[in-house]
Amino acid sequence: MPFTGNWEQNVRKVVPYIPGEQPKDTDVIKLNTNENPYPPAPEVRRILDDFNESDMRLYPDPEADVLVSALAENYGLDKSQIFVGVGSDDVIAMAYMTFFNSDKPVLFPDITYSFYDVWAEVFRIPYETKPLTADFRIDPADYCCENGGIIFPNPNAPTGVFESLDTVESIIKANPDSVVIVDEAYIDFGGESCLPLINKYENLLVVQTFSKSRSMAGMRIGFAMGNEKLIKFMNDVKFSVNSYTMNRVTQICGAAAVRDKSYFEETVSRIIATRERTKKVLEDMGFTFPDSKSNFLFAKPPVKPAGEVFSELKKRKIFVRWWDKPLIKDYLRISIGTDDEMDRLFEALKEVLGIE
Ligand code: PMP
Numbered sequence: 001m002p003f004t005g006n007w008e009q010n011v012r013k014v015v016p017y018i019p020g021e022q023p024k025d026t027d028v029i030k031l032n033t034n035e036n037p038y039p040p041a042p043e044v045r046r047i048l049d050d051f052n053e054s055d056m057r058l059y060p061d062p063e064a065d066v067l068v069s070a071l072a073e074n075y076g077l078d079k080s081q082i083f084v085g086v087g088s089d090d091v092i093a094m095a096y097m098t099f100f101n102s103d104k105p106v107l108f109p110d111i112t113y114s115f116y117d118v119w120a121e122v123f124r125i126p127y128e129t130k131p132l133t134a135d136f137r138i139d140p141a142d143y144c145c146e147n148g149g150i151i152f153p154n155p156n157a158p159t160g161v162f163e164s165l166d167t168v169e170s171i172i173k174a175n176p177d178s179v180v181i182v183d184e185a186y187i188d189f190g191g192e193s194c195l196p197l198i199n200k201y202e203n204l205l206v207v208q209t210f211s212k213s214r215s216m217a218g219m220r221i222g223f224a225m226g227n228e229k230l231i232k233f234m235n236d237v238k239f240s241v242n243s244y245t246m247n248r249v250t251q252i253c254g255a256a257a258v259r260d261k262s263y264f265e266e267t268v269s270r271i272i273a274t275r276e277r278t279k280k281v282l283e284d285m286g287f288t289f290p291d292s293k294s295n296f297l298f299a300k301p302p303v304k305p306a307g308e309v310f311s312e313l314k315k316r317k318i319f320v321r322w323w324d325k326p327l328i329k330d331y332l333r334i335s336i337g338t339d340d341e342m343d344r345l346f347e348a349l350k351e352v353l354g355i356e
Contacts, residue, residue: 017118020321029344031335032319034157034186034296036215038267038338041260044216044253055248062243070255071223075195080228083235084254086245088185088209088222092151093119095205095224098237099179100125102148109138111327113157113183136161136290136298140170150175153183155191158321158333160292162191169194172201179230181205186294188213188268189275195225202227212295213268214257221246221254271295275336281346285355289331296335298328303353306332312352318345 020033039045064084072079085091096119100106105128108116112129120127130142136159143150150171155162172180172194184206187193195206205226211217224234238245257264278297282289286302301309310322310332321333336342349355 012122014118014122017115021319023319025317027317029318029337029341031296031337031341031345032321032333033217034212034294034333034335035217036212036267036271036295037336037341038215038270040215040219040253041257041263043256043260047253047256048249051249058248059244060246060248060251062239064246064251067221067246067251067254067258070258071225074258074261075225077225078228081198081225081231083224083226083231083238084246085222085224085238087211087217087220088183088207089115090220090245091207091222091224092181092183094234094238094241095179095181095207096120096123096125097241098234099181099205099230100149102178104146104148106149106151107143107145107147108151109156111136111156111159113153113185114323116151132156132159138163138167138171140167140174143171144174147175147178149178149181151181151183153185154194155186155189155292155294157186157294158296158323158328158331159290159298160186160294160296161290162293165192165194165197169197172197172204176201176203179203179205181207184208186212186296188264189295190272190293198226202229205230210254210257214264215267216254216257219250219253221250271336274339274342277339278334278336278342281342282349285346285349285353296333298331298333300330301332301349301353306330309349309352313345313348316348316351318348320345 067084068079068082071082083091085094105126106120107128107130110129110131117127133139138152154168168182180203182194184193187208198204198206205224207224210219210221282299287299289297289299306322306329307324310320313320
């Protein structure tokens with residue numbers, strides 16, 4: 001008989017976030033987690049080739065100064081306005097811990113990044129979701145009530161819909177007593193960043209990532225930009241949990257990626273061009289979708305239910321994302337790959353949907 005007791009009553013029980021599948025099979029067209037189909041900047045490869053034993057033996061710089069400096073220069077900010085973390089998931093989790101400490105609910109849209117409610121649950125933060133309009137837009141009026149903080153992605157995920165800076169600003173302006181986090185994971189694919197507003201509003205935190213536009217999802221780099229005070233508060237919390245979050249090689253690779261602006265612009269514009277072509281092809285097939293300014297489309301297939309199309313594509317080794325959830329179960333989220341990968345997707349879709 002094992003020794004038993006009531007220890008389970010003290011466990012923090014949560015329903016975890018479910019990330020998109022990372023198949024072991026390499027022979028797959030992977031359009032399910034919004035990764036970038038192109039390699040990172042060439043200098044990143046060279047750094048990895050030179051990676052030496054001291055880089056492994058010694059602790060990394062806890063301030064990640066090389067990376068923070070490169071980001072500061074790139075965005076025209078002071079280093080004190082930048083926080084870096086291990087992916088924007090880490091940055092946002094730190095921001096929740098730092099800024100969302102009220103008894104009032106944190107607000108976010110009902111259709112959005114499915115990690116937002118998970119963080120609220122794990123940190124025991126009350127929250128309330130606000131419905132998007134029928135065309136998947138945020139109504140700023142919904143965010144003019146008492147709250148303990150606000151977070152939304154712009155462009156939104158999984159819809160890809162971009163809200164204008166006027167909309168974003170009206171939400172920030174109406175909430176001087178809360179921190180507003182704008183999650184700009186997909187901003188580089190054609191949206192306009194609200195970053196300039198950090199000089200106007202000290203309650204605005206803008207979060208971005210290297211996982212999408214800089215092709216470095218596997219390296220795990222995210223960052224937040226905001227007023228010096230906000231960043232100091234976040235660093236105080238981070239240094240109270242784990243000072244050495246980002247490893248040495250990632251810091252150096254990240255800095256190199258930021259410095260190569262022309263490579264960044266070239267790959268981003270290739271993805272935008274492929275996305276626009278994908279919109280036309282899917283539209284011709286009868287798909288409907290809100291306009292996307294991200295590196296994915298949120299598209300409702302004709303003829304067959306989305307769940308069935310998802311499974312049929314998977315059988316053909318094409319992975320897209322589908323959620324069996326009431327508000328979004330009619331849609332597939334399709335990441336933009338290379339032109340060749342998209343052509344293979346189109347062929348498979350024609351077969352699955354019986355389109356000539
Ligand atoms: N925010 C949004 C809206 C996302 O879609 C993602 C990607 N899953 C993230 C944040 C986190 O990205 P990462 O941790 O790779 O920076």
